[in-house]
Amino acid sequence: MxxxxxxxxxxxxxxxxxxxxxxxxxxxxxRLGGPPVLAAYIVAGTVPNELTLTRAVEQLVAGxxxxxxxxxxxxxxxxxxxxxxxxxLAEAYPQVRLHLGQPLGVDGDVVDALANxxxxxxxxxxxxxxxxxxxxxxAAQPPIAQPRLRPDEAPQLPAHGAHVLxxxxxxxxxxxxxxxxxxxxxxxxxxxxxxxxxxxxxMGRQRKAPAPASRAVKVTRTKCLQPCAGAPVACVYxxxxxxxxxxxxxxxxxxDEVLAGGGxxxxxxxxxxxxxGGAR
Numbered sequence: 001m002x003x004x005x006x007x008x009x010x011x012x013x014x015x016x017x018x019x020x021x022x023x024x025x026x027x028x029x030x031r032l033g034g035p036p037v038l039a040a041y042i043v044a045g046t047v048p049n050e051l052t053l054t055r056a057v058e059q060l061v062a063g064x065x066x067x068x069x070x071x072x073x074x075x076x077x078x079x080x081x082x083x084x085x086x087x088x089l090a091e092a093y094p095q096v097r098l099h100l101g102q103p104l105g106v107d108g109d110v111v112d113a114l115a116n117x118x119x120x121x122x123x124x125x126x127x128x129x130x131x132x133x134x135x136x137x138x139a140a141q142p143p144i145a146q147p148r149l150r151p152d153e154a155p156q157l158p159a160h161g162a163h164v165l166x167x168x169x170x171x172x173x174x175x176x177x178x179x180x181x182x183x184x185x186x187x188x189x190x191x192x193x194x195x196x197x198x199x200x201x202x203m204g205r206q207r208k209a210p211a212p213a214s215r216a217v218k219v220t221r222t223k224c225l226q227p228c229a230g231a232p233v234a235c236v237y238x239x240x241x242x243x244x245x246x247x248x249x250x251x252x253x254x255x256d257e258v259l260a261g262g263g264x265x266x267x268x269x270x271x272x273x274x275x276x277g278g279a280r
Contacts, residue, residue: 004065005029005037006056009073011178012041016141018050021073036060039073042085057089061096071101075110158195160216162259163237166246169224176247177232183248185219187255193217217259230270243268 007025012018025039040056051059053070060068070086090098104110125134136143149155166181188194195216225233230244236258245268246254257263 001067002064003035003067003069004060004063005032005035006053006060006068006070007037007039007073008042008053008070009039010042014141020140024073035069036063036065053085054089057093057096057098061093066095067097067099069099069101072103074103075105077103158216158218160195160218162216162239163218163220164259165220165222165225165235165237167223167225167231167233168221169228169231171228172224172231172233175231179248180232180234180246180251181219181221183251184255187251188217188219188259191255191260193255193260215260240271242270242272244270 005028007021007028009021012021022039025037029035029037038051038056038060040051040053042053057068086098086100090096124138125131130138133143164184166177166184168177168181185194193215195218225235225242227233227244230242232244232246234243234246234254235241236243241258241264243254243258243265250265250268253265254268257265
C-alpha cells in the first residue's frame with residue numbers, strides 16, 4: 001500500500017499565507033518520514049499557480065499512491081465544502097482509497113496554541129496605539145513598499161470604460177459572490193476585456209493583451225453594497241446600474257449583454273430607489 005497526504009485549505013489569496021501553507025506541508029512530510037504531502041486548495045481558480053485538490057490527487061495517483069489521506073488545514077470544516085469534492089474524487093478513482101481527516105478544531109492542542117497566543121498578546125501593542133505596520137508584524141505579513149512618484153507625476157490607473165463593483169459582504173459571500181468574482185475576472189480576461197494582463201484565473205491559461213480603453217472592464221471587490229435580499233449583488237459604473245442574483249451561471253450573459261453589449265439584464269437589474277428591472 002503506497003500512502004500519500006493532501007493538506008487541504010478552502011482557499012487563500014494572501015501570498016505569505018500560501019507560502020506558510022506550503023512550508024507546513026513540507027514540515028509535515030519531514031515529520032511523517034515517508035508519505036509525500038502536497039498542499040492544495042479546494043476551490044479551483046481561487047489561488048493562481050497553486051494546486052487544486054483534483055490536481056493534487058492526480059499527481060499523487062500518477063506517482064503510484066493508492067491510498068490518500070485528505071487532511072483539512074482548517075479549524076472548522078464545512079461539510080458541504082469538504083466532503084463532496086473528496087467523494088467525487090473517490091468515485092473518479094475507484095482504485096484509490098481516499099480518507100478525509102478531521103479539522104483542527106476537534107484537537108485539544110488547538111486550546112494549548114490559543115493559550116500561548118493569549119499569553120503573548122499582552123506584549124503586543126494595544127489597538128488604540130497600534131499602527132498599520134504593527135498589525136502587519138502581528139499578522140506575520142511582509143511589508144509592502146508604496147511605489148514612489150516623481151514630484152511632477154500623478155498616479156495612473158489603466159484606462160477602462162466600465163467599472164464593476166462585486167459585493168463580498170457576508171451574505172453575498174455566503175451566496176457565492178467569490179465564485180462570481182472569479183468567473184467574471186476569468187471570463188473578461190479570456191475575452192480580452194481586462195484593462196491590464198490579469199493576475200487571477202486558472203493556471204496555464206493564455207493571457208490576452210489589455211483591451212482598448214473604451215471596452216476594458218475594471219473589477220473591484222467591495223464591502224456590502226445592499227440590498228442583501230438580492231445577493232450576490234454587483235454595481236456597474238458609470239451607468240450606476242445594480243445587478244442582483246448574479247450567479248456564476250449568469251456571468252456569461254452579464255458579460256455579453258451588459259459589459260460587452262452595452263445593454264442590461266432587465267430580469268436582474270435595478271437602480272437605487274427602484275425595483276427589479278428598473279435599470280435602463
